[in-house]
Amino acid sequence: MLASIDISMYPLQEQYCQPILYFIASLERHESIRIEKNAMSTQIFGDYRILMAALTEDIEQVLQQNPKTIFVLKLLGTDRSKADIEHCGNA
Template identity: 30%
Template sequence: MQVMVELSLYPLVDEFIPPIKAFIERLNSYETLTVTTCSTSTQVHGSYSEVMAILGAEMQRTHEDVGQAVFVAKFLNYDAMSSRQANHD
């Protein structure tokens, strides 16, 4: 099963840009993920189990490095979304 996650990260520190960039760079280091960065969020696509394991590890690392940070996420069943689009084409 494939999943797409749209994530926004809000580090609760004065210098908030470096932790966001570091998080996105770490996500981009995983060859099994497709990562698309937009102005206010990052989309991560891949195998459900892999995406969840990677996000768990990287979110934990962010909290350990930064302290307080808020993650906002939307999880979409990518298989169902792709199937629905194919039926409308």
Template identity: 35%
Template sequence: MKISVELTLTPLQNTFEDPIIEFIKTLRASEFKVLENPLSTQIYGDYDALMPYLNKAIKDSFEALDNVVLSMKIVKSDRSDYEPNF
């Protein structure tokens, strides 16, 4: 089953940019399709492969930070080719 996942990592510290950049670089280095915008990062793939990957990537990021919030949305379909028609 294909899924689309939107992630927003929010480190609760003054130096927040570097942890966000490292998290995005981790996602980019994966086998999955990754798209970014100024507010979030989207990653697309098969549920059974993507979710264990994200579990490790999120855990690694959380272990490197004292206080952090991660917002995640999961859509059951591959929306990577979405184009607005309005």
């Protein structure tokens, strides 16, 4: 089953950028995961079980180093990496 996961990470510390960059780099080492980054969040796409295994490993590593880190995940049971933007009515 394919999946899409939107990830926001909030390290509760003054120097918050570097832990986020390290987390993204750890995700990028998983060859079978597609990643899209922007200023608000990181999206990953691929096989559900592969995505969840990677997140389990990489999030655990972050939480061991900084337990005061918040993760917000949104999960969809399909690959939306190439989805067309749908318009609702005349906005």
